[in-house]
Amino acid sequence: MFGRDTQKPVYVINGFLESGKSSFFAYTLGQPYFQTQGTTLLILCEEGEVEYPENLLRMSRTVVEVIEDEEDFTPARLMSLDSKHKPVRVLIEWNGMWNFRNFRLPRKWRLEQQITAIDASTFSMYFMNMRSLLAEQIRNSELIMVNRCDDVDEKTLLSYKRNIKAINQQADLIFEDANGEVDMTTEEDLPYDVKQDPIVLEGINYGIWYLDAMEHMDRYVGKRIQYTAMCMIPDGFPRGYIVPGRMAMTCCAEDMQFLGYACKVPQGSKIQEKSWIKVTCRVDKGAFEAYRGEGILLEAESVEPVRAPQEPVIDFSAAP
Secondary structure, three states, X not given: OOOHHHOEEEEEXXXXXXXXXXXXXXXXXXXXXXXXXXXXXXXXXXXOOOOOOHHHHHHOOEEEEEOOOHHHOOHHHHHHHXXXXXXXXXXXXXXXXXXXXXXXXXXXXXXXXXXXXXXXXXXXXXXXXXXXHHHHHHOOXXXXXXXXXXXXXXXHHHHHHHHHHHHOOOOEEEEEXXXXXXOOOOHHHOOOOOOXXXXXXXXXXXXXXXXXXXXXXXXXXXXXXXXXXXXXXXXXXXXXXXXXXEEEEOOOHHHOEEEEOEEEOOXXXXXXXXXXXXXXXXXXXXXXXXHOEEEEEEEEEEEEEOOOOOOOEEEHHHOO
16 A cells, blocks of 8 residues: 555646646746756646747756557556656646546556646637536646636636636636736626625526635625525534525536535524525624535525425526
């Protein structure tokens, strides 16, 4: 058995051709904080326009190998490269046209970080035509960089942000133009009125609120919200708490997930799991065991049974 300390760290960047993968790795290899005494193995699964300068490879002790065909990206092939170069770490530029579900590493290697690079000018095309491949790239990334935002209007960038966050809620998401990082999501950009009391959230607006509240908790603390939800009661949840939320889909039916925050209900409430309710809640934030940290906490002021909506699943791909 291999312990974590004995496994070689692997850094993976994925994205479609010309999304900025090589530029990011080239920049990182040149940074003082990323230097190491041993050999770095850089595996290219496709070759874009940006080439790695020879002096950069020499300075960073990096050797380059190319794997051109997806069927050749196997643990056995990777171990042969390991034996050849004996690297202390591995960088992989994954081919965006390969399905990341087929990504496999040798047991001696561990995935240290996964990054996704996205070209904002082509995001819409790939999202519409290759959504499942894009979703697999995004799903488990720790950092998602959307670059080349200069010629994309803010409303469109906000729709990209919602689609990405619906797939991966935990990732750090950065938008960049020629001047650096782009700051987005003011209250005026939201499709509902945050000054309303209560804030009424139906359909896609609930999904947008859920994602925005995760990033901007203080925007909603002390406010009241009202929405139609399915009730879920997870195993081990404290008595008197439910999760009123909605199923959401970004890519396809297999990609659905439940979006909801913990909600304290009035004493004596009898709510069956998977029943539909209209709930009016006050929003707070705090530590909750299921969150493993701080998050949104709801306290229901009223709960009433209702019929399931005509479209019970939120479809983020149809969001404005």
